Amino acid sequence: MRRSEFDRAVTDEFGPRGGALLVDLVLSDLGDRTATQALDAGVPPREVWLALCAETDVPPERRYGAGRLQPRRS
Structure with missing residues (x-):
């Protein structure tokens, strides 16, 4: 997991309170x-x-693969 994926996963899962969770x-x-x-x-x-x-x-079903972008469709 890259840091950008981590940030996206936190935002997707926790919404606006995600930032507070990270520091508190x-x-x-x-x-x-x-x-x-x-x-x-x-x-x-x-x-x-x-x-x-x-x-x-x-x-558990929301933990793995979180933060990844959906593959582009051709």
């Missing part, structure tokens, strides 16, 4: 850091996304 919600799976702190420390976006999903009870 402490994720125990990431060493008691916020998502922003973890990303700044070099934790891969996919790992941060999955920890955020686990902490906020995002259903």
Whole structure:
């Protein structure tokens, strides 16, 4: 997962409150850091996304493949 995909997934899943979750919600799976702190420390976006999903009870079917753009149709 690229950072742009991470950002898109957060926006798609959490809407306007996504930004606040990234800076306010402490994720125990990431060493008691916020998502922003973890990303700044070099934790891969996919790992941060999955920890955020686990902490906020995002259903598994919405966790994988999130943030990817739909393929272009020819």
